[in-house]
Amino acid sequence: MTIVSLLKDVLANEVYPAFGCTEPISCAYAAANAAAQLGEPVERLTLRVDAGTYKNGAAVIVPRSGGAKGNLIAAALGAALAKPEAKLLLLQDVTAEIVEHAQFLISNGGCRIECANDEMDFHVDVVVAGRQHNARCVLAGGHVNIERIEKDGSAIFQANRGPAETAGLTYRHELRRLNMAEVLALVDGADDDDRAYLRRGVEMNLAMSEWGFEVGGTAHQLRLMQREAFLADDMFFRAKLRVASAVDARMAGMSQAVMTSGGSGNQGVVAILTPYIVGREMGVNADRIIQSVAVAHLVNAYIKCFLGEISVICGCAMAAGIASATAIVYQQAGIDIQRITLAVNNVIGDLSGLICDGAKPGCAMKAITAVDTAIRSALMALKGYGLTADDGLVGQTVELSLRNLGRITLEGMFRVDPTMLTILQDKTAASGKA
Numbered sequence: 001m002t003i004v005s006l007l008k009d010v011l012a013n014e015v016y017p018a019f020g021c022t023e024p025i026s027c028a029y030a031a032a033n034a035a036a037q038l039g040e041p042v043e044r045l046t047l048r049v050d051a052g053t054y055k056n057g058a059a060v061i062v063p064r065s066g067g068a069k070g071n072l073i074a075a076a077l078g079a080a081l082a083k084p085e086a087k088l089l090l091l092q093d094v095t096a097e098i099v100e101h102a103q104f105l106i107s108n109g110g111c112r113i114e115c116a117n118d119e120m121d122f123h124v125d126v127v128v129a130g131r132q133h134n135a136r137c138v139l140a141g142g143h144v145n146i147e148r149i150e151k152d153g154s155a156i157f158q159a160n161r162g163p164a165e166t167a168g169l170t171y172r173h174e175l176r177r178l179n180m181a182e183v184l185a186l187v188d189g190a191d192d193d194d195r196a197y198l199r200r201g202v203e204m205n206l207a208m209s210e211w212g213f214e215v216g217g218t219a220h221q222l223r224l225m226q227r228e229a230f231l232a233d234d235m236f237f238r239a240k241l242r243v244a245s246a247v248d249a250r251m252a253g254m255s256q257a258v259m260t261s262g263g264s265g266n267q268g269v270v271a272i273l274t275p276y277i278v279g280r281e282m283g284v285n286a287d288r289i290i291q292s293v294a295v296a297h298l299v300n301a302y303i304k305c306f307l308g309e310i311s312v313i314c315g316c317a318m319a320a321g322i323a324s325a326t327a328i329v330y331q332q333a334g335i336d337i338q339r340i341t342l343a344v345n346n347v348i349g350d351l352s353g354l355i356c357d358g359a360k361p362g363c364a365m366k367a368i369t370a371v372d373t374a375i376r377s378a379l380m381a382l383k384g385y386g387l388t389a390d391d392g393l394v395g396q397t398v399e400l401s402l403r404n405l406g407r408i409t410l411e412g413m414f415r416v417d418p419t420m421l422t423i424l425q426d427k428t429a430a431s432g433k434a
Contacts, residue, residue, distance in 0.1 A: 007189045007294070009171035010301045011197060013142060017204065017257040018088040018265050020063040020074070021250065021359045023049075023056035023310075025088045026143040027071045028078030030126040032090055033137035035082035037151045040130035042079040045111045047072060047126050050119040051417040052310030052356075058424050060359040061253030064094040065102075072113045076102035079128050087144050089257055115421060122263075122309035141169050142309060143263040176305035180344075180398040183302045184326075184335045187294045198293050201259030205246055205272050208258045212245030215252045218364035219245035235281040236375055240368040243273050247316075247364040262300040262319055263309060266363050270320035271296040274371050275327035278378075284331045296320075296327040306406040310356075312416040313409050314366050317351045321370035321377075328378035337398075342386025345394040346377030348401050349387040352408065355416055358424065 018025055027047055035042050049057075049071060057071035065073050077094055080101040084090065105111050116123055124139040133152055140147040149157040175183065190198075212219045222241050225231045246269040250258060261268040275296055279289035300323040307319065325343040333339050350373045354366065380386060389396045393404040 006171055006174055007186045007194065007298070010175070010186075010298055011194060013145070013169065013171065014260070014262050014301045014304070015197075015201065015268070015297050016088065016144070016260055018143075018260050018268075019090070019092050019255075019257040020088075020253065020265075021057065021060040022088060022143050022260060022263055022265050023053045023359065024060060024062050024071045024074035025091060026053070026124055026139055027057065027075040027126065028081075028091055029084060029087060029144060030124045030137040030139050031075040031078035031128065032081055032084040033146065033149055034126045034128045034135040035079040036084055037135040037137075037149060037156055038082075038128055038130050038133050040133060042082075042105065042128045042130060043110055044129040045075060045079050045105060045126065047075045047111070047113045047124070048116045049113070049125070050116050050121065050123040050310070051421055052312070053122060053124060054113070054115045055356070055358040055417060055420055055424065056310065058358050058428075060251055063091055063253045063255050064099070065253070066099055067253065068103075070113075072106060072111055073102060075113075075126055076105045076111050079105070079126075088260075092255075092257070117418065120308075145169055172301075172305050175302055178302075180299075180302070180340060181335055181337045183298050184295055184330065184340070186298055187291055190291070190294050194294070195287075195290050198290050198297075201268065201272050202276050202290075202293065204257060204259045205269050206242070206276075208249050208254065208256050208269070209242045209246035209273065211254050211256060212248035212252075215248040215254075217244070217248035217252070217361055218368065219248050222368070235278065236372060238281070239274055239277040239375060240371045242277055243269055243371050244364045244368050246273065247367045248361065251359065251361045251363055261297050261323070262304050262315065264315055264320075266359070266367060267300060267315050267320040270316050270367055270370050270374075271300050271323045271327075274320075274324035274374055275331065278328050278375060279331050282331070288331055292327040292331045295330045296323040299323040299326045303402060306402040307409055311409055312355060312413045313352070314354045314356045314370075316363065316367045317354045317370040317373070318347070318405065321351060321374045322347045324371070324374035325378040325381070328375065329381055332382055339381045339384070339386075341398050341401075342384070343378045343381035344398050345387040345391070345401055346380055347373055348394050348405055349391050350377065352393060352405060353413075355413075355420070357420055
């Protein structure tokens with residue numbers, strides 16, 4: 001696999017527009033694929049998702065749903081649409097009639113959701129049924145990565161799977177074999193089409209940030225604190241304000257798409273806007289800023305090789321935070337692996353253990369923590385300061401630090417998601433909601 005193809009694989013599979021939170025929308029996408037095979041109206045739907053997806057979709061508003069929350073309404077909307085070709089933009093086509101149909105399916109008892117506690121990585125399995133037929137779509141390993149499509153129990157599509165790899169995501173195994181310097185060198189393979197695509201992502205996420213001030217969330221509070229002289233109007237503030245506003249808008253179900261990173265919209269907001277705004281503030285050349293955004297996407301994808309598609313720890317803080325810090329160092333110093341190691345270790349030493357408790361308005365709070373830590377970690381590293389292997393779980397190299405973080409996440413914190421799910425389910429039961 002060449003440098004050019006590996007970079008393009010990351011951009012194609014992990015950096016794409018999404019209309020709404022990516023976990024519920026992936027449920028909609030899977031349901032749309034299944035419904036498209038059915039050949040008749042959907043009357044029943046069963047959605048089975050991994051714990052991380054279940055958690056991430058529990059409290060986030062689905063765009064154009066009339067303010068409804070969760071994976072199940074998203075799946076019902078996708079089934080009613082039955083138009084999978086738009087992938088994670090499909091809910092842009094939702095109409096009032098589609099919403100009414102989806103709500104009827106749910107209120108009539110025709111839809112249910114199950115948590116697949118046996119699935120350790122991203123997994124969405126949707127079965128739809130009409131009067132005469134049934135159909136199924138399974139996504140695995142990635143938000144748009146189709147593993148299997150069936151109709152009436154017969155395979156329509158089956159991805160080829162080899163040992164320890166999922167078809168369509170083999171680039172991750174190539175990426176994991178690289179060290180950080182080799183990952184960063186992939187950015188040299190970017191062509192004009194790639195750079196145009198990266199600029200589109202910046203424009204999309206800046207546009208989303210214009211909407212968040214109407215939500216009255218974290219960005220609004222930051223602005224009030226600055227006006228009351230509790231916060232300085234500096235680069236840190238302006239970066240956090242932009243990021244918080246975009247996340248506020250997404251979590252409120254704003255009808256606008258963002259560019260993702262690592263398959264996550266909020267991570268896309270952090271990983272794209274943080275280096276972009278810092279680069280602009282520090283007078284970095286525009287082309288260099290776009291290169292640094294590519295670096296952020298590559299590093300975010302690299303981190304997912306160690307932590308998985310959906311982690312028990314906050315991806316905005318750890319994956320996108322590390323990616324942003326690396327991109328900022330790259331803007332100023334290029335592939336200076338010593339300073340990049342310091343920056344990565346600074347983020348890990350500061351934010352490791354920050355859990356993900358699902359997608360919701362509170363994500364903006366964690367996002368601004370990630371932005372603050374990423375900028376601070378990068379600026380310290382550029383001055384030669386950073387945490388070393390003597391500090392906690394960080395290692396001598398980036399690769400060792402990420403492996404240690406992976407061990408903490410996958411081995412030490414394996415009970416976090418089941419516990420979090422119990423809390424969410426108890427809250428739902430206490431509120432009397434279905």
